[in-house]
Amino acid sequence: MTTPLTDTIDTRGGRRGSLLARLVRRPAGAIALGVLALIVLVGVFAPWLSPYDPNLVDLSITRALPSAEHWLGGDTTGRDVASRLIWGTQITLWGALVAILTALVIGVPAGLAAGYYGGATDRIATWISDGLQSIPGMVILLIVGANTGNNFNILMVTVGIFMAPGYFRLTRSTVLSVRGEAYVDAARVAGLSDVRIMGRHIITQVTAPIVIQSALTAGMAMGMQAGLQFLGIGGGTTPGWGASMNEGFRVMRTDPMLLLWPSLALGITIAALAILGSTLADVISVKTPTLSPRARKKIAAQNAEKRPAGATTTTTGSISVAAVDSAIRLENLRVNYETPEGPVEVVHGITLDVAPGEVLGIVGESGSGKSQTVFSVLDLLPKSGHYTADAIWISGEDVTMLSKRDRSQLLGHEIGYIPQEPMTNLDPSYTIGYQLTEPLRAVHGMTRPEARERALAVLARVGIVDPERVLRSYPHELSGGMAQRVLIAGAIAGKPSVLVADEPTTALDVTVQAEVLELLRELQQEYQMALVIVTHNFGVVADICDRVVVMRSGSIVEIDDVGPIFAHAEHPYTRQLIAASLDGAASRAELDAHTATTQEAPR
Numbered sequence: 001m002t003t004p005l006t007d008t009i010d011t012r013g014g015r016r017g018s019l020l021a022r023l024v025r026r027p028a029g030a031i032a033l034g035v036l037a038l039i040v041l042v043g044v045f046a047p048w049l050s051p052y053d054p055n056l057v058d059l060s061i062t063r064a065l066p067s068a069e070h071w072l073g074g075d076t077t078g079r080d081v082a083s084r085l086i087w088g089t090q091i092t093l094w095g096a097l098v099a100i101l102t103a104l105v106i107g108v109p110a111g112l113a114a115g116y117y118g119g120a121t122d123r124i125a126t127w128i129s130d131g132l133q134s135i136p137g138m139v140i141l142l143i144v145g146a147n148t149g150n151n152f153n154i155l156m157v158t159v160g161i162f163m164a165p166g167y168f169r170l171t172r173s174t175v176l177s178v179r180g181e182a183y184v185d186a187a188r189v190a191g192l193s194d195v196r197i198m199g200r201h202i203i204t205q206v207t208a209p210i211v212i213q214s215a216l217t218a219g220m221a222m223g224m225q226a227g228l229q230f231l232g233i234g235g236g237t238t239p240g241w242g243a244s245m246n247e248g249f250r251v252m253r254t255d256p257m258l259l260l261w262p263s264l265a266l267g268i269t270i271a272a273l274a275i276l277g278s279t280l281a282d283v284i285s286v287k288t289p290t291l292s293p294r295a296r297k298k299i300a301a302q303n304a305e306k307r308p309a310g311a312t313t314t315t316t317g318s319i320s321v322a323a324v325d326s327a328i329r330l331e332n333l334r335v336n337y338e339t340p341e342g343p344v345e346v347v348h349g350i351t352l353d354v355a356p357g358e359v360l361g362i363v364g365e366s367g368s369g370k371s372q373t374v375f376s377v378l379d380l381l382p383k384s385g386h387y388t389a390d391a392i393w394i395s396g397e398d399v400t401m402l403s404k405r406d407r408s409q410l411l412g413h414e415i416g417y418i419p420q421e422p423m424t425n426l427d428p429s430y431t432i433g434y435q436l437t438e439p440l441r442a443v444h445g446m447t448r449p450e451a452r453e454r455a456l457a458v459l460a461r462v463g464i465v466d467p468e469r470v471l472r473s474y475p476h477e478l479s480g481g482m483a484q485r486v487l488i489a490g491a492i493a494g495k496p497s498v499l500v501a502d503e504p505t506t507a508l509d510v511t512v513q514a515e516v517l518e519l520l521r522e523l524q525q526e527y528q529m530a531l532v533i534v535t536h537n538f539g540v541v542a543d544i545c546d547r548v549v550v551m552r553s554g555s556i557v558e559i560d561d562v563g564p565i566f567a568h569a570e571h572p573y574t575r576q577l578i579a580a581s582l583d584g585a586a587s588r589a590e591l592d593a594h595t596a597t598t599q600e601a602p603r
């Protein structure tokens with residue numbers, strides 16, 4: 001039985017917060033939202049905010065300059081400009097709303113049905129959508145305007161119909177991308193109706209892109225509406241901003257301000273909608289944030305502050321050999337990630353080392369920081385991540401003092417790396433031969449025949465029966481176990497002094513796991529390499545390691561030799577992990593027996 005470790009789950013990550021909260025956390029989002037909220041309030045409360053009837057003519061204020069009574073002055077026929085602008089806000093927003101609702105009501109259900117059902121439904125809907133897009137919208141709008149007495153609402157519904165294909169295509173493509181997901185199949189198997197599946201499981205995927213599209217479409221609808229009114233179509237008695245622009249345009253030379261105010265209102269609104277749309281897209285897609293150089297400096301300064309003057313550090317862990325004698329030595333390593341909620345530290349100042357020829361296990365449950373530690377050594381952190389350390393020694397050199405180029409040279413020579421997922425770490429477009437020989441030629445300066453010879457030798461050494469054939473093969477032609485052996489061959493081909501294996505057996509089935517561990521143990525002894533093996537499994541530790549580092553929530557809770565750890569682990573978390581890992585795990589003897597009898601045959 002496996003002991004549950006639910007009480008040790010790290011919950012510091014927290015929730016990402018509501019969409020609105022994430023939006024207003026960004027300055028551009030907050031400003032755009034604030035401006036739009038103000039515009040909407042003006043539109044909604046126009047009857048109360050407007051000081052005069054927008055159509056009231058008072059000849060005494062004809063072309064009047066701004067004054068206390070008439071904030072923006074009077075127009076050419078003696079109407080209050082501010083009142084017309086305020087009422088114009090309402091009519092412009094209303095027009096945009098009618099157009100968007102029309103486009104939504106037509107485009108989204110059609111896109112859902114086309115994407116979900118495919119076949120004839122998809123073909124017919126796509127054909128109609130393409131047809132709509134090929135029709136010149138302005139001509140139709142002129143015809144509709146002429147036949148409906150320039151009815152504003154009907155014109156905006158027509159604008160909405162021409163905008164529906166945008167929603168249709170967006171919804172259809174989103175549905176197509178989720179239609180084959182396992183959870184949609186599961187809902188089908190569970191007997192849920194199509195309408196329910198679309199309404200519950202699929203629409204949720206479509207909502208975010210639709211919100212973004214609506215922000216952008218609103219701007220376009222306002223632009224079209226203004227364009228129509230500018231042409232004198234759909235103005236009505238209460239002018240939208242477009243109609244005011246038309247009036248202002250006619251007297252642009254003598255009264256330029258009459259054109260300026262509505263143009264400004266329209267420009268600001270459309271700009272705010274565009275900024276809102278693109279900020280929403282950023283927030284919703286949660287693009288991986290990248291740490292800016294400024295943020296990196298800030299984190300480094302904060303980490304320096306955490307170190308009391310004179311004292312070495314506030315780190316966890318310990319070291320066993322002198323820095324220059326170590327294969328790897330980390331001093332006060334911290335890893336930070338930039339997240340939508342701000343920087344988060346995921347490794348909290350750890351110190352550890354590996355002696356030459358030693359096998360060190362880094363153990364901990366998922367999320368404890370094992371991989372981030374290894375990635376920092378290998379300089380493999382993603383762009384959103386950043387580490388700081390007092391020093392990182394690799395084969396007696398502090399790599400934090402080296403240039404990026406020198407560091408990667410050193411890594412290429414001194415460290416071999418075996419990743420978690422063998423298949424995803426081989427490029428499907430290249431043969432195994434190319435992938436094995438490329439680093440030998442580029443980093444180790446071998447000629448093509450030398451590299452080929454070395455690749456064949458290491459493939460044979462890791463137990464590949466027909467190395468010549470494997471060299472010609474593409475990754476998809478290998479089994480998972482063979483792919484992992486190929487990666488091990490690649491890792492040792494350059495004769496590194498340290499081999500780092502990140503959960504090297506996780507993706508393999510249990511029989512192959514035993515063989516791969518056995519191989520690693522043999523290679524480590526044969527090449528006299530230091531081996532760092534990342535695992536969540538104490539069974540692996542028992543099998544292969546000399547010393548073990550136990551990590552939890554980004555800190556080291558215990559470091560000791562394997563014997564003492566199993567005999568009397570000090571930390572309760574270590575004891576819990578040991579119990580969870582070893583219950584039911586195959587014993588060393590069983591694994592050995594298995595390895596002796598089973599030899600994996602290549603396909």
Ligand SMILES: Nc1ncnc2c1ncn2[C@@H]1O[C@H](COP(=O)(O)OP(=O)(O)OP(=O)(O)O)[C@@H](O)[C@H]1O
Pocket residue numbers: 010013337338339346364365366367368369370371372373382384385536
């Ligand atoms: N790109 C990232 N952005 C933000 N946080 C991250 C990122 N990658 C990892 N983390 C966080 O860092 C912490 C440590 O992750 P790490 O991958 O080192 O865990 P691990 O112990 O190797 O787990 P596993 O065995 O599942 O690989 C986790 O809390 C994880 O959520």
